[in-house]
Amino acid sequence: MPGLEDLYREIILDHYKNPRNEGTFPSPPAIKAEGHNPLCGDELTVYIMLEGDAIKDIRISGQGCSISRSSASLMSVAVKGKTLAEVDRLLKIFKSMMSITTNASGEPEATEPIEYSERELGELVALQGVVKFPVRIKCATLSWNTLLQALEDRAS
Amino acid sequence: MPGLEDLYREIILDHYKNPRNEGTFPSPPAIKAEGHNPLCGDELTVYIMLEGDAIKDIRISGQGCSISRSSASLMSVAVKGKTLAEVDRLLKIFKSMMSITTNASGEPEATEPIEYSERELGELVALQGVVKFPVRIKCATLSWNTLLQALEDRAS
Amino acid sequence: MKSPAATLKPLNVSEIRKDFPIFTHHEGHALYFLDSAASSQKPLSVMQAMDNYYSTTHANVHRGVYHIAEHATELYEGARVKVGRFVGAPDPATETIFTKNATESINLLSTSMTRGMLKSGDVVVLTEMEHHANLVPWLIAKEQFGIEIRYIKLNDSGYLILDDIEELLDGAKVLAVTLTSNVLGTINPVAELAKLAHDRGAIVIGDGAQFVPHIATNVVDLGLDFLAFTGHKMLGPTGIGVLWGKKSLLDALPPFMGGGDMITDVRLDGFTPNELPWKFEAGTPPIAEAIGLGAAVDYLENIGMDRIRTHELELLSYAFEKLEANFDSSIIIHGPRNVNDRGGVISFDFKNIHPHDISQILDQSGVCVRAGHHCAKPLMRHLGIAATARASFHIYNEHADVDALVGALAKAQAFFS
Amino acid sequence: MKSPAATLKPLNVSEIRKDFPIFTHHEGHALYFLDSAASSQKPLSVMQAMDNYYSTTHANVHRGVYHIAEHATELYEGARVKVGRFVGAPDPATETIFTKNATESINLLSTSMTRGMLKSGDVVVLTEMEHHANLVPWLIAKEQFGIEIRYIKLNDSGYLILDDIEELLDGAKVLAVTLTSNVLGTINPVAELAKLAHDRGAIVIGDGAQFVPHIATNVVDLGLDFLAFTGHKMLGPTGIGVLWGKKSLLDALPPFMGGGDMITDVRLDGFTPNELPWKFEAGTPPIAEAIGLGAAVDYLENIGMDRIRTHELELLSYAFEKLEANFDSSIIIHGPRNVNDRGGVISFDFKNIHPHDISQILDQSGVCVRAGHHCAKPLMRHLGIAATARASFHIYNEHADVDALVGALAKAQAFFS
């Protein structure tokens, strides 16, 4: 059985207790998307401010467990200031990291594993241990899926 | 395991091969009722001609197995010429005989066992063995239930 | 709720645990199973009843003339009578319908009722503490047929607010209410509510999923018209639920699903439904599961529902005492403080620790509790939270389980402080 | 139907029978079980899979954070993938829905479709050989929502009459047809029909209850949009059925039953359905049964569906030969004479002996056949009879079963002559 230290790395606890980019933006101009984790009831809202093809700023509000909250906080730091192309790659990398195993439901994640270096991940690497706790994968991916939805809503 | 001879008594085979009172009556004046055995698809129609409070004549048509056909034939003989009160008692006696055990569905038959002498049964006694074959009880009671329905339809 | 006589012989839990293979299996790395409100464990006798059935007499029921098919039918219908009697059904052979779970039982009602009994604008009264199983079927009926839903509200102690109950029930066609809340543990005054509803001509549906497995149940005393419950929470197998209903109402209700066994006749242009109870059982039923549920009922009756209730009350008191003593103001326990008003369910929250994290850390100590919204999102919103952690009991639980819970919670607290 | 390569290794039936406890149990008073079309027997591995599950890792699925609940979820979802793959589902984890039986699978479709896809006057095309499971749900939809039903007729050899098929399908929204008739044995040309239906924009539903257990199935090759089948006829437990559906159609379809697990959010005034496949699985699913069905699929795949089909074809040929040789003109065998066009099902009648009596007398010799309308009353009317006797095969049947059948039929004939 994997130990708690695999899951609750120090960076995670730090981001959980001191979440970055917490709050809201008026929408519009911000793009806003809501995410639910139907398994546990967690809810999260992502607000992004675009400038050109980059995420100029981001805010996150909602309720969630340490994994979902810290993942959201880590994500906000990772994507802030990045171009949409860069964000897209981060999204792919993150999903790939989270699909080393099958997810909570035993389904193989749809995303193809892609090549990346740990360096690209930055602090996100702290979430690597989550895959050993399949049920928690949905907690870690909630914010990323919600961000994706915000970007897609904008596109359509 | 009860043997076939318990079920297929000679009288039964005789009534099966040579059914009495087979046929139809125009309705009206005859009272007519249709019965189904949902388990096997057997269908039976009973026609009765009343005179005062007696069954003056009876006809039966339909499809069925040896038990259902012979029971119908035996019934037709037993009730023909009888007053409704006599028929009612025969009905009760027959149902009681058929509920010595629970029926095919394991439900205790609703009818209370009543006191009667074998002599009252006449040839109907040949069907006594059917209770050892619970699935077939519905075959034996189909004609009686259909008769009952005809009498009730008339009442209402 | 009056508590059963204190003179009942206490359960011999260590003997009982031997009847449950899962506790033997996990003996080494101890299993503190505190999630019976989600699904209970199964005694060996339940598995054996099903295996015996499959190994000696399996065949499809109701239609076979050969002996194993007859015997299968007897076992299946025998289980029906047993299960119906267990909840005090006046006519168990006719009024007890097997479904796949409590959820299907309620969907059967909401769907069949909208095929004749309920029409647009008709009022169904629910409570804000209902499980999704007794909410979403009515929300679908609302969406599809325009029925109106009214809710009985809750107070801060986790009880129904009954001040305006007569108003709420005024003109209502249906009152559908849970007997025991799966989150708050609240045992609702259903007999009382049923009387008020009946006085106004409403039909009363009880959701017994959390009640029937733990407390002696009598549908007549409770004044119910329908009762839904589920096998897997009462030591029975998965894949089986029950709907009990009053014969006259079941007779009046149109069928739910169509298929084999539920018909008297089928023509190319229409069909005639079968008699009760088969009218509501379309297709091959969960035969082995019904037999397994029958064995579960035997097991429960053999121990005695009143002894089980007494045992759970004692555990509840012990747990309250321990949790309050150890965590004082850092723990919030939801629902009534008087254990006599609760089923064996304790939902709680810790400041600064999310239930998911609690459950995760508890798991490291072999303590199994559920974290989440417990399929009661409107109730969660009422409580102003997204999730709780929930510990729940059945006959195999003992003080050691509560002690393990408390110990592991202390660890979690340390971890996140 | 092309027959599988003749070079396949024949089944070792006496070894196979050892895997089925019921045959060991009845060894003394031999059981000639010829009623697998009603329900098949179960190998020990299926019972063991369920017992193991209950004895080591049972907990409710999808919501638990603790390890046995996670493991239960993995086993349940793993069974889903296994069962979906077994019928060639392109995306088995998403497109495979567990129900309680094939009947529920079809009711799910008929009900959900009338919540948006089908409206009054829309045409559903069925055949006159359908089982009640694929008739009554549509008759209910007709009664409730005014859909129109058209029927593909049958010829005297038990085949569908396809002369006017283009007319029948013209303007149709749905074609729902059985892959194998449970009475006639006829294997319908479903791929061909599906093409014709798709050309006209209709959705194609296959009833695979009698096909999937016996013949290698691939939903893509068959051109289906939906496929319903049932666990207990394919060596699996009772209490579980399957609906496979194309993802895009399942996505477009509104939910069937409401309750836990099938939602993303519930508010007092409405709800948001969950993703596939859970959107269609309300309440606690048949967890152990899904795992048992997974074990049944393993067992079937391990033997090989093509070998199973070859075995049944051989038995069919042998049975035809023996029945015709022994009973000549006194027996009427329904359905196609070409065994390659049939599943392992033989329905027959004797002049002057009612099927009920046949079955009763056969039972005295331990021969189990089904007598009745086989839940296909419209087909019975077409045949001009009330009932047939039906013998049907699965992997554990052998020549001895056919011989016992023929011997017992001779006794019945003597008895009633």
Ligand SMILES: Cc1ncc(COP(=O)(O)O)c(C=O)c1O
């Ligand atoms: C062709 C066909 N369809 C559907 C069914 C229904 O299966 P179940 O009773 O398991 O729902 C059956 C079996 O009885 C069948 O033979």
Ligand SMILES: Cc1ncc(COP(=O)(O)O)c(C=O)c1O
């Ligand atoms: C109060 C209540 N009602 C209904 C249900 C639904 O039971 P099932 O999931 O077995 O249908 C549950 C259990 O989850 C429950 O706790």
